[in-house]
Amino acid sequence: MKKSNDTKYAILGLLTTDCRSGYAIKQMIDRSLNHFWKISYGQVYPMLKQLVTDELATVRDTTQAGGPDKKEYFITEKGEAALQEWLQTPIDKIPAERNAVLLKLFFSRHQYADTTIRQLEDYQEKLKERYSTYEVIEETIASHMRNKQDAPYWLFTLDYGKRRTKAAIDWCTDTIDQINSGRDNHG
Amino acid sequence: MKKSNDTKYAILGLLTTDCRSGYAIKQMIDRSLNHFWKISYGQVYPMLKQLVTDELATVRDTTQAGGPDKKEYFITEKGEAALQEWLQTPIDKIPAERNAVLLKLFFSRHQYADTTIRQLEDYQEKLKERYSTYEVIEETIASHMRNKQDAPYWLFTLDYGKRRTKAAIDWCTDTIDQINSGRDNHG
């Protein structure tokens, strides 16, 4: 069983949009795929090299007027075939989220209710911030919409993030309430 | 800035429940923390060793009548202090979920609507399975309820998982509908 390395296909897929350089790919992931994918330069550049080695992409050195030199990558036919094959392959298992907040909550009988509530409030605040970044991503996608074909799919992924984040925010409110009412009963 | 290694505290925390061996810890995580944490034996055993080295736990060899030998671990006072300190520390950032389904959806203009829908249906099915495992976890927690003090917190984490999974299931339904109605318009 070979591992299919989704990050490889994230990069390959982005070569089908306007992203042609390692820098542009990193920017794009940070700005528009941020809610379900992330990557570091330490992955981007070696992987682009690998794509060329595997003949899934070609590279061309480009000198820009008014900007530093860069490398432009282009997906090959073999690359497009590989991308489509990957798109058709169903995922084998649901992504496992590792959530340190829940881990702490799980052991919270070792803690005063106050401290637990503070943790949940802090988490909720971060979730709200995240929710508001979805608005930013929505704008980014809207302004990128020369690519009309991509737009609906990109907005679907955004909707997913919003709904799940909303569910988590609401859970925080309700859980804080429950801890508070439990505390009142015992105090 | 030192990384605080949450897995270490997951194990340390479980030593405050009835789990005393590496095997028991692994079972517990698979059965009751499964929806927000996972671990492999390749982490458990070396980490238990590390806890002893760091004096956060002690170990005792135990021979069982009717069972193989095992090692029992006990949290020390230093360990309990470390656990509490970790519990009080707020998380620095929201866990980033890497979701290959969304990644594929993001590039789905390269794919027939049928194939995209099949992916979403497959994902939804897996989500429903996962949702039903929450019922199992709920039972496990209920049967473990000698530890009455832990119960409410464990059920909170379960509620989180249920709500978020429900949000994802509903999103699948709505997204499939939208893709279908879009296809009708263009066909």
Add this chain to the structure above:
DNA sequence: GTTAGCATGTAACTAGTTACATGATTAT
């Protein structure tokens, strides 16, 4: 002159997975 943004890359590290190896006991 200095900050911000564009641009490319590597080395060392940390975390986590997978496959392997061993062996006891209990139930079918």
Add this chain to the structure above:
DNA sequence: ATAATCATGTAACTAGTTACATGCTAAC
């Protein structure tokens, strides 16, 4: 006998992060 469950562990690997190193251009 043989499968399931209990029990412990390591080696090799893969993925991903962080810190570092370099250098250009444009705007303030």
